[in-house]
Amino acid sequence: MELLQAVARGDVPAEAAMAQLAGAPVAELGEATLDMHRALRQGFPEVVLASGKTEAQLLSIVERLAAAGQGVLITRLDDAQRAALRNSFPQMALHEAARTGWIEPTEARPVTAGRVLVVTAGTSDLPVAQEAMVTLAAYGVSADLVADVGVAGVHRLTPHLPHIQQATAMVVVAGMDGALASVVGGIASCPVIAVPTSTGYGASMGGLSALLAMLSSCAAGLSVVNIDNGFGAGVAAARVVLAVESARGGVTQTSVVKEVAART
Numbered sequence: 001m002e003l004l005q006a007v008a009r010g011d012v013p014a015e016a017a018m019a020q021l022a023g024a025p026v027a028e029l030g031e032a033t034l035d036m037h038r039a040l041r042q043g044f045p046e047v048v049l050a051s052g053k054t055e056a057q058l059l060s061i062v063e064r065l066a067a068a069g070q071g072v073l074i075t076r077l078d079d080a081q082r083a084a085l086r087n088s089f090p091q092m093a094l095h096e097a098a099r100t101g102w103i104e105p106t107e108a109r110p111v112t113a114g115r116v117l118v119v120t121a122g123t124s125d126l127p128v129a130q131e132a133m134v135t136l137a138a139y140g141v142s143a144d145l146v147a148d149v150g151v152a153g154v155h156r157l158t159p160h161l162p163h164i165q166q167a168t169a170m171v172v173v174a175g176m177d178g179a180l181a182s183v184v185g186g187i188a189s190c191p192v193i194a195v196p197t198s199t200g201y202g203a204s205m206g207g208l209s210a211l212l213a214m215l216s217s218c219a220a221g222l223s224v225v226n227i228d229n230g231f232g233a234g235v236a237a238a239r240v241v242l243a244v245e246s247a248r249g250g251v252t253q254t255s256v257v258k259e260v261a262a263r264t
Contacts, residue, residue, distance in 0.1 A: 032061050036068060043242070044139060045070040047231065050077045050099075055084040062089065062103075071105035073138045075131060075231050098130035098230070102138055109140035113248075114168035114241035116143040119160075119184060121150030121174035124199040128230040129173045132195070135234025141241050151179045164188050169240040171233045175199025178210030185219025191240050194224045195233045 003020060006012040025037035039045040045068070048061055058074070058081055065072045066089065077085070077099045085092055085101050093102045116136055120129045126147060136143040144163065149156040157180075164170065170188055173195045174180040181194035194217075196210035203209060207227035214224045225232040 027064050029060055029064060031057055034061065034064060039070045044235075045072070048072065048074040050074050050081050050101075053081075055081055059084060059088055062101075066103050069106035071109075071138065072101070072103040073135065074101040075099065075135075077101055095130060095134050097127050098134045099127065100131060100134045102134060111140050111142060112241050112245050114141070114244050115166070116141055116169050116171060116237045116241060117146065117160075117163055117167040118143055118171045118173065119146045119149060119157075119180070121148075121172075121176070121178075121180040122199060123148050125173045125175055125197045128195055128197050128228050129171070131230030132171050132173070132234035132237070135231050136238055139235070139238035139242075141238045143237075149180070150174060151177075151183060154180075154183060157183070161187070168244050169193065169237040171195060171230075171237050173197060173230065173233075174214075175207060175210050176204055178213040181214045181222060181224075182217040182219045185217060185222040191237075192219070192222050193233045193236050194222055195230055196224070196227050198228055 003012065003017055007014060007017045025035065027034040027036050035046045045065060048058070048065070050058055062072055062074065062085065074085070077094070082094055082096070082101070086094060089103060091103060094100070118129050118132050120126055129145060129147070133143055133145060146160050146163070149160065164184065164187055167188065167190050169190050170184060170192045172181040172184045172192060175197035176199060178194070178196050181192065185192045185194070194214040196207045196214055198207035200207070200209070211224065211227055214222065223236065225236065
């Protein structure tokens with residue numbers, strides 16, 4: 001922002017500003033190249049996938065992102081990685097079930113008025129649902145959780161029908177036959193994002209049956225993310241809410257981007 005203001009005043013030539021900006025979007029860490037301008041483009045910084053990374057790599061990446069003050073979200077942490085992060089970043093909120101870690105940005109994000117409802121078919125689907133919940137919270141999007149209301153006892157969903165009708169977006173998490181997504185997709189008027197999980201055995205084929213069932217759903221407008229991808233569903237739902245807020249003149253993706261830019 002200071003650089004752009006200097007160009008506007010005529011203190012810095014446009015060519016010199018271009019030279020400075022050429023290398024600004026990334027941070028080179030040897031084994032990792034971090035996208036430092038993702039928050040400027042999308043309103044949320046790069047998210048770290050912990051799977052496959054050594055503890056040393058993970059600590060180096062988190063340290064650099066945390067220094068930027070934009071907030072750091074890490075997904076798919078194992079026990080050893082979680083312990084290492086707890087020791088190095090005591091301010092980090094670690095969620096064991098969701099396998100996530102979250103460091104708040106220097107300045108808190110504005111909370112949206114729109115709400116997301118996250119629904120699971122079974123208790124075994126909770127880790128994926130919790131990953132979506134943590135992601136939504138990191139985006140500043142309010143969310144509620146309804147657990148264990150799958151089609152084996154679909155009457156359990158009935159008391160929550162008012163919440164379904166009031167939701168701005170929904171995330172439905174289900175394994176086995178993945179049928180809950182179609183049920184909710186036929187009831188809700190808001191966008192529904194379905195998450196197949198690897199919960200199940202035999203012909204469930206690690207979530208493939210639920211994925212194919214959701215993709216083949218006759219409920220119109222149902223969107224489907226990858227198997228166990230609670231993070232992806234959370235991001236999709238957050239963007240829906242931010243788009244709705246934009247139309248209403250509330251908290252928007254653009255306003256979040258401007259806020260991030262102002263303090264970068």
